[in-house]
Amino acid sequence: MAHSDRPDMAIAKVYRGTFMHSTQQTAVQVLEDALLGVDTDGKIAFIRRGEELGALSQTFGFSPSDVTQLAKHEFFMPGLVDTHIHACQYSYVGTALDMPLLQWLDTYTFPVESQFKDLQFAERVYSQVVSRTLRNGTTTACYFASIHTDASLLLGKIANDFGQRALVGKVCMDTNNSVKHYKETNQESQDETCRFIAELLKRKYPLVRPVVTPRFALSCTGALLGQLGEIAKKDNLHIQSHISENLEEVKIVKALFPESESYTDVYLKHNLLTDKTVMAHGCHLSDKELDLFKEKGASLSHCPNSNISLCSGLLNVRNVLKHQVKLGLGTDVAGGYSASMLDAVRRTRDTSKVLNIQNPEHETLTFEEVFRLATLGGSQALSLDDKTGNFEVGKDFDALRVNVAAPGGPMDWIQSEKPKITLEKFLNLGDDRNIAEVYVAGRKVVPFKE
Known part of the structure; x- marks a missing residue:
């Protein structure tokens, strides 16, 4: 257990897949097959390797069947x-x-x-x-x-x-x-x-x-x-x-x-x-x-x-x-x-x-x-980096769920690429059609509720 995890927090949502974000040391850090848990306050409770699912589900008290799995052509990035x-x-x-x-x-x-x-x-x-x-x-x-x-x-x-x-x-x-x-x-x-x-x-x-x-x-x-x-x-x-x-x-x-x-x-x-x-x-x-x-x-x-x-x-x-x-x-x-x-x-x-x-x-x-x-x-x-900007434990979950193979979108999904190449293509070619979901402080704000 990493000391930065927050097992005392009730978990609202867990996502599994590729996450890409920046740290002070690394411009793009790629986390493949990662698990990210969001607590009921919309904060990141943990970000760990997929293989740790069993142990994490016991520690944090969530069911593995409730985990949201991203597709191969999807990834999460910070808002x-x-x-x-x-x-x-x-x-x-x-x-x-x-x-x-x-x-x-x-x-x-x-x-x-x-x-x-x-x-x-x-x-x-x-x-x-x-x-x-x-x-x-x-x-x-x-x-x-x-x-x-x-x-x-x-x-x-x-x-x-x-x-x-x-x-x-x-x-x-x-x-x-x-x-x-x-x-x-x-x-x-x-x-x-x-x-x-x-x-x-x-x-x-x-x-x-x-x-x-x-x-x-x-x-x-x-x-x-x-x-x-x-x-x-x-x-x-x-x-x-x-x-x-x-x-x-x-x-x-x-x-x-x-x-x-x-x-x-x-x-x-x-x-x-x-x-x-x-x-x-x-x-x-x-x-x-x-x-x-x-x-x-x-x-x-x-x-x-x-x-x-x-x-x-x-x-x-x-x-x-x-x-x-x-x-x-x-x-x-x-x-x-x-x-x-x-x-x-x-x-x-x-x-x-x-x-x-x-x-x-x-x-x-x-x-x-x-x-x-x-x-x-x-x-x-904006002096808000204590709250947002990347996927560090304790920060608010502000995130985009990106689908580079969105139907009718501006990009053609030809073959599975390394995550960094997928990110580069999205930054150069993507638009709002590739942004499947938007989260702010753990709350899904896009798609808009009718």
């Missing part, structure tokens, strides 16, 4: 973690990608986000984005909502109702917005952020938490940034924002905050760079700024589809990892045109290859490394 997605931009995803970032925000984003004061509209969009991301295997999402408190609370409720693990942020912005009816005063932003946090925490959703969300340094005064830093510190909350997405933005931030050495320094000065901070993009961060991220324990969300779609820049992930900065992947809907984290996996590798084309000395990322970024890396970036 995908989307570290950056704008839920309120989902209605126009796949369109409006003909401008650079700042024009795109004024022309498309702010007018659409202003509609979220209408709660019926918000409910329709938010229900669609949560169900779509879950079907695509996103078990954890870090959401930007809009500036509207009640609609943001509604997003939290919808994520909870669907069973998705989520960080939800009411967006804060009190300056520099050409759309007059879509901004707040400094006081409104503070008051409504506090109301949002208090109300969401009061609801005690088991998997949904608030995240303090200054949109970015361009849309917040220094005063508001500082106040949001204090709010986050008081309740030890997560923080999310954007940083160094495109060069024009970096230039304007420098002009707006001349007393700061860098874009990163702006957030640092306002107590917004903590070990619970995740900043999206970071395409143009200097090595010195990455050192600050490492020192403070702050994370980056790599959003390759959006970086390319809005022509913002190419993040050198290899350099970020070299600086030992925590990094996850994000879809960045709707700057990114796909709500699927499988797309984020593919574009991450594409970006890495483009950097190699530009500089043959650049070491491209392997599919194994990118798999880790999309799962364990994302959970670390």
Whole structure:
């Protein structure tokens, strides 16, 4: 018996088959003919070899006949973690990608986000984005909502109702917005952020938490940034924002905050760079700024589809990892045109290859490394790796049951392959049709209940 097993826990479910996940030491660890037990709290009670079935069933008190057996063309992998997605931009995803970032925000984003004061509209969009991301295997999402408190609370409720693990942020912005009816005063932003946090925490959703969300340094005064830093510190909350997405933005931030050495320094000065901070993009961060991220324990969300779609820049992930900065992947809907984290996996590798084309000395990322970024890396970036990210005993069972031979699916099952090859094919070719079941904290959330 491994000391990490938890025989005192009542077992709700046991699965047998191939499991693939990441550890800190191994980008892809393959466990063939493994047994994984989930307790009644949705946590992993044991993960052991199939041949130990008899002993395990006695120790944990389950019947071997109740074990769920996976087929040869199936495997379990950890749920995908989307570290950056704008839920309120989902209605126009796949369109409006003909401008650079700042024009795109004024022309498309702010007018659409202003509609979220209408709660019926918000409910329709938010229900669609949560169900779509879950079907695509996103078990954890870090959401930007809009500036509207009640609609943001509604997003939290919808994520909870669907069973998705989520960080939800009411967006804060009190300056520099050409759309007059879509901004707040400094006081409104503070008051409504506090109301949002208090109300969401009061609801005690088991998997949904608030995240303090200054949109970015361009849309917040220094005063508001500082106040949001204090709010986050008081309740030890997560923080999310954007940083160094495109060069024009970096230039304007420098002009707006001349007393700061860098874009990163702006957030640092306002107590917004903590070990619970995740900043999206970071395409143009200097090595010195990455050192600050490492020192403070702050994370980056790599959003390759959006970086390319809005022509913002190419993040050198290899350099970020070299600086030992925590990094996850994000879809960045709707700057990114796909709500699927499988797309984020593919574009991450594409970006890495483009950097190699530009500089043959650049070491491209392997599919194994990118798999880790999309799962364990994302959970670390969101400071949730004590709860999710891989199949360690004691963590919540957040998992995808993948069937690479799904009828009518995008992949052809020609012959039995080694598990790693099957995983690589799924990451490169698969879609939601291959995701037979999705589990969050031990609960089956996909297929949806009628």
